[in-house]
Amino acid sequence: MSTCYALSPTGTDVDSMAVAAAVGTDGALADLMARVRPMVLGFCRSRLHGARRVSVEDVTQEVCIAVVNALPRYEHRGRFTAFVFGIASHKVTDALRAAQRDRCCPVGDLPEIGADTDTPEDHAVRSDDLRRVESMLAILTPQQRHILRLRIIEEKTAAETADELRTTPGAVRVAQHRALTRLREEFAFTRGG
Template sequence: MVDAEELEVTISKLYQEHYLDVYKFLICFSGNRNDAEDLTQEVFIRVLHHLSRYNHQSSIKTWILSIAKHVAIDHYRKKKFVSIFKEGFFKRLVSGGKQPSEELEEKELQATVHDAIASLKPDYRSIVILRGINEFSVKETSDILQCSQSKVKVSYHRALKELKKKLNVEAEEVLRHAR
């Protein structure tokens, strides 16, 4: 049996090691910093409550991100978001050498890409966020989403095809502007 002090150290360590990955995933999913912060707290509360159930079949990071996925979907269902990514949290740092017209064009393209990602069904959106934006492997994505690797591959391909059709651009271009 783990005593309270050991548990506190374990949770603190898990939080420090995985907070940023969870937060980035949730900000991608929710499109809102405040929601992402609240949901990140909810994830680690669930981790605390269910740590004894962790079965070591996958990495702890995968397990925590799987919890994050469930928290995000629960939140999405409750709120029925009209749009995700409206606030453009994926804005890249703008170099001082760009002209204002170039910056505006890039921001408009990013907003269009984020709106297109937001319009995907939740399964596709999760896969695009994990594989395309966060660059997780097929195995990590399948572990997090608790589905087969072939489903991840097929769904990712279909999601990119759908995005390509919505945006009328190449899939690689879509992901470059989503990051």
């Protein structure tokens, strides 16, 4: 701060710097912001203490930008610091409201995600296998298909399957055995064996 400023009517050097910066005096804006920024930083730190998702530095920067933008319209009617702290108070409130609306949960490090995506070839092979299985299951009776779904896909016991189908566990095991034997024979036939 090499420039001397005429003392403002309120008698503070910040006020005189603000008046000089508002009229465009060379270097006045840089000197003013060098004095204002530490005050704003302290104000923001005290108001945002414990706010986890709000950056004190970011809010301080927002306040300083707003002060610079408002300076050409600033009318000296009192202490310039009151004007700055008024802007700072509004920016702190805005930052806290934005943090409340933001439901994201930031993490320090992103987890590693493997490339488990299917290629078009994988999808085609799986679709072809599914069509073959469906055509093979079509040779079974609806009851046999139902038993295989319950026993193999849903992993139910013979007793649970029997309860659902209102039959005996022995009948379920026999039907399952016959269905699997029929599928093996069909598979051997389609494979040319």
